[in-house]
Amino acid sequence: MSAGSPAFASVGTPPVMLRLQGLAARYGAIEALRDVNLEVRAGEIVSLIGANGAGKSTTLMAISGIVRATAGTVEFDGRRINGERADRIVAAGLAQVPEGRRVFPRLTVRENLEMGAYLRSDDLGPDLSHVHELFPVLEDRAGQLAGTLSGGEQQMLAIGRALMSRPRLLMMDEPSMGIAPMLVARIFEAVKELNREGLTVLLVEQNARAALKLSHRAYVLETGRTTFSGPGAELLDDDRIRRAYLGEG
Amino acid sequence: MEWVDFFLQQLITGLSNGMIIALIAIGYTMVYGIIELINFAHGDLFMLGAFLALTMLGMFGLGDWSGASAWAAVVIMLIASAGFCGALNWGIDRLAYKPLRDASKLSLLVSAIGASFILVNLGLFWGGLPMDVFAGGVAAAAPKDFPALVPNSNLLGESSLVQFTPKDVLVWAVTVPLMIGLTWIVTRTRLGKAMRATAQNPVAARLMGIDTDRVIGATFLIGGALGGFASVIYSLYNNTISFQMGYRAGMDAFTAAVLGGIGSMPGAVAGALVIGLVRSMSDAYFETRWTNTIVFGILVLILIFRPSGLLGSRAKEKV
Numbered sequence: 001m002s003a004g005s006p007a008f009a010s011v012g013t014p015p016v017m018l019r020l021q022g023l024a025a026r027y028g029a030i031e032a033l034r035d036v037n038l039e040v041r042a043g044e045i046v047s048l049i050g051a052n053g054a055g056k057s058t059t060l061m062a063i064s065g066i067v068r069a070t071a072g073t074v075e076f077d078g079r080r081i082n083g084e085r086a087d088r089i090v091a092a093g094l095a096q097v098p099e100g101r102r103v104f105p106r107l108t109v110r111e112n113l114e115m116g117a118y119l120r121s122d123d124l125g126p127d128l129s130h131v132h133e134l135f136p137v138l139e140d141r142a143g144q145l146a147g148t149l150s151g152g153e154q155q156m157l158a159i160g161r162a163l164m165s166r167p168r169l170l171m172m173d174e175p176s177m178g179i180a181p182m183l184v185a186r187i188f189e190a191v192k193e194l195n196r197e198g199l200t201v202l203l204v205e206q207n208a209r210a211a212l213k214l215s216h217r218a219y220v221l222e223t224g225r226t227t228f229s230g231p232g233a234e235l236l237d238d239d240r241i242r243r244a245y246l247g248e249g
Numbered sequence: 250m251e252w253v254d255f256f257l258q259q260l261i262t263g264l265s266n267g268m269i270i271a272l273i274a275i276g277y278t279m280v281y282g283i284i285e286l287i288n289f290a291h292g293d294l295f296m297l298g299a300f301l302a303l304t305m306l307g308m309f310g311l312g313d314w315s316g317a318s319a320w321a322a323v324v325i326m327l328i329a330s331a332g333f334c335g336a337l338n339w340g341i342d343r344l345a346y347k348p349l350r351d352a353s354k355l356s357l358l359v360s361a362i363g364a365s366f367i368l369v370n371l372g373l374f375w376g377g378l379p380m381d382v383f384a385g386g387v388a389a390a391a392p393k394d395f396p397a398l399v400p401n402s403n404l405l406g407e408s409s410l411v412q413f414t415p416k417d418v419l420v421w422a423v424t425v426p427l428m429i430g431l432t433w434i435v436t437r438t439r440l441g442k443a444m445r446a447t448a449q450n451p452v453a454a455r456l457m458g459i460d461t462d463r464v465i466g467a468t469f470l471i472g473g474a475l476g477g478f479a480s481v482i483y484s485l486y487n488n489t490i491s492f493q494m495g496y497r498a499g500m501d502a503f504t505a506a507v508l509g510g511i512g513s514m515p516g517a518v519a520g521a522l523v524i525g526l527v528r529s530m531s532d533a534y535f536e537t538r539w540t541n542t543i544v545f546g547i548l549v550l551i552l553i554f555r556p557s558g559l560l561g562s563r564a565k566e567k568v
Contacts, residue, residue, distance in 0.1 A: 064456055090458035102453035104446045115446050118439070119458040165458060 014042040017169055017200055018063070018094075022072035023082075024224075025062045032058040034224035036072070040169065040202050045195050047203040047211040047232065049245055050221035056204040057099050059221065060171045063202075064096045065089045076169070091119050095167035099174045099204075101158040105147025109138055112146050112157055116164030124164065131160035134190050152183030159190065169200045176207045188214055208245040212236045220245070254410040259529040265417045267525020268424040269486065272479035273502035274509070274517035275431065276338075276472035282448045282512040283468045285354055286346065289361040292499015293368035294338055294473055298330040298480030299490040300375050303395055305329055307382035319398040323485065327423065331477035338473025339466050347462065365495075372492035392491040395484040416486050423482050427475060428518065434471070435514065444468055448512070501528070504548040510561020519560060 016039050023036040033055045040046045050056050061067040063074050065086040074082040081089055095116075104112050113131060117124050132139035135156040141149065146157055155175055162170060172191070176184040188210060195201055205211035212218055215232035220241065228235065235241045273295055280288045305326055314322060345360045377389025384391070399416050403409055435441035447454040447464045454461050483498065484490050502517075505524045509516025524544060531540040551558065 066452060066455060085460070086455040087458040087460050090456070096456050098453060098456055102450050102456075104449045104453065106449055107442065107445060111442055115442060115454070115457045115459070118443065161457070 014044070016040070017042045017077060018202065019075045020059070020063070020072065021075075023059070023062060023069055023074060024071040025058055025067050025069050027058065027067070032067075032224060033062065033069075035226070036221065036224070037226050038219045038229070040200060042168075042200055043195070043198065044217060045191065045201040045203060045215045047205055047215040047218045048221055049205060049208040049211055049218060051245070052206075054221040055224040056221055057173050060096055060098075060173050060202070060204060063089075063094065063171065087119065090165055090167075093166070093168040094171070095162040095165045095169075096171040097155075097158045097162045097173060097175060099177070101151075101154045103146040103149070103154050103157050103161070106145055108143050109146055109149070109157055110142040112161050113138070113164050116161035117166075119165060127164055127166065131163055134163075134193065135160055152179045152187075155179055155183070155187060156190075159187070163194070167199070169202065170194070171202045171204070173204045174206055175203075176205065176210065184210070208241075209236070251410070255533070257411045259533045260526070261411065261413055261417060263526035263529030264522060265420045265486065265525070266528060267505075267522035268420050269479050269483050270498070270501050270505050270525055271518040271521035272424055272427065272475045272482075273498055274505040274521045275428075275514055276476045277503055277506040278509070278511055278514060278517040279444075279468050279472045281506070283444060283465055284346070284350075284357070286357050286361060287503065287511075288472075289358070289499070290341060290345075290364035290368055291338075291472070291476060292497075292502065293365050293372065293495035294334050294341075295476040295480045295483075295498055296372050296490070296492060296495030297337065297368055297375070298334040298477040299395070299484045299494065300372055300492075301333050302326040302330050302481045302484055303382050303393060303490060304375075304380065306396055306398075307380050314396060314398045323398055323419070323481070326481045327478055330481050331474040334477030334480065335470045335474035338469045338476070342466060342469040347465075350462075369492060369495065372495070376492050390492060392489050395488045395490050397485075397488050399485050420482050420486060423478060427478060431471070431475070431514070440464070440467060501544065504544055507548060508551055508558055510558025513558065513560045516558055516560035520558070 018040040020036050020038050023033055024031070025033040036055070036059055038046070038048070048056050048059065058067055062069050062082070065081070065084055065088070069082045072082075073080050076089075076092055076094055081092060081094075104115060107115065113128060114124070117127065137153055138157055138160055141153070146154065149157060159172070159175065175187050175191070179187070184207075191201060191203070191214065203211055203215065212232040212235055217230065218232050218235050219226045220228040220235070228238070228241065230238075273291065276291050277288060280286055280291070306322065309322060341364050345364045346357060349357050349360055373389050376383050376391075376393065383393055399419050401414050401416060404413050404415065404418070405411055435444060443454065443459045443464045444467070446457065447459060447461045451461055454464070501524050502521065505520035506517045507520070508523060509518070509520030527543060527547065528540055531543050535543070
């Protein structure tokens, strides 16, 4: 098997961890999501691809409880979570690395990581060393203000910060945006590594090719609706997908 | 030399007044930092704290206050007014600001102006209650005498031309520990870090599991409590209070917060010391009637030429 297509290393079908059914949401007067249906099974990397404005970020924000769903359901571990407060959703084991990273610029790197563990009261030591192993630069810059880091370093911090809540499902919104290609490779490598350790990942990406190579399965979002879905490798070969999202004609 | 003594006197008065303004200014700057609201009701909240303190003195009996009983009364008033103003500020956020969290900043500002009017009129009503301390309610709007619990004796000796009194000691003994305590809360505690995180990026803070409404509530509580402390030391320092005092004190504190860089706590303190000094120097070397013009002239100049203030960040962050 090539390095680009991770194995589905399981016996039987793993349980559904996250399920969206008929999810709709609006931003003011704009109907951002109309009918989003998707499933993420335990241990999977699932990506959500689509054009700008298709509703990818809104989908993640609705799952996280930041944007309120106007219809449909979000279930996590079989329990309905839409309508719950954002902090309850984090506590349930769902963390998000938001678009644009959104690190706290005038907190130190270390304080940013502590904020990720805000709801925990146990020893942060093991998780800090895990994050530092994954991204050693964060240990070197522990006392530096996050706003002074480069874009790629901020992305690593945003991922490390989300991991500090010990999520079982990590949602990532455009982790490759505005980052040097070498660092993008490093970040995708880290996503794979985390997935091998058992973390389930829902990935939103503009860089559809990279996302599809990395994912077990993918969904395509078009103007607020999920249209296609299938294994990452299959969508990568689909003519319609190639034309629409991979810039091939 | 006489002019040196005179100058030193203005310095002492200016810095002591500046420290009182600083406690109020911190309340403005904390709230602005976290929800970008100029809380115009904050000065009037401070005024109600002074009314509570005077009412409590009336309940204890307005007799002779001296020695230990006077100091005990001061401590009780400080705690009561701080608790009262903190709780009231928290309640105002709940009722007048929280429902507007997603509304435009202008709606929030108008709501704050409304809250300010309500508090001023509460002060007027309170001052009109037939109580001994308020001269029996005959003149609700009249300034009220605040008993001189803290002596005005000169600690530098009777012969000294420079006055440094127990009142000045009280101001510094209350404000400095509060500012140190606040700095500790904001930089070291879990709540303080959550406050800074919420101020810097509220959405990210919620994604970390921070209940931002609770953090904002705590900010109003702390800022209000500082205003309550300020109201008691102001009353003991100046020995007169009025239902309109919140406007002047509030504008001074707001100007101080803007001068220092709104959102910055060290900035608010530095700005307040400057405003305190400008006031005392202007009163002494120009004319009292020009003082407000000078203070608000400064406000206009900062807003035009350096809106980020003296210590404010010049807002350049990588995104």
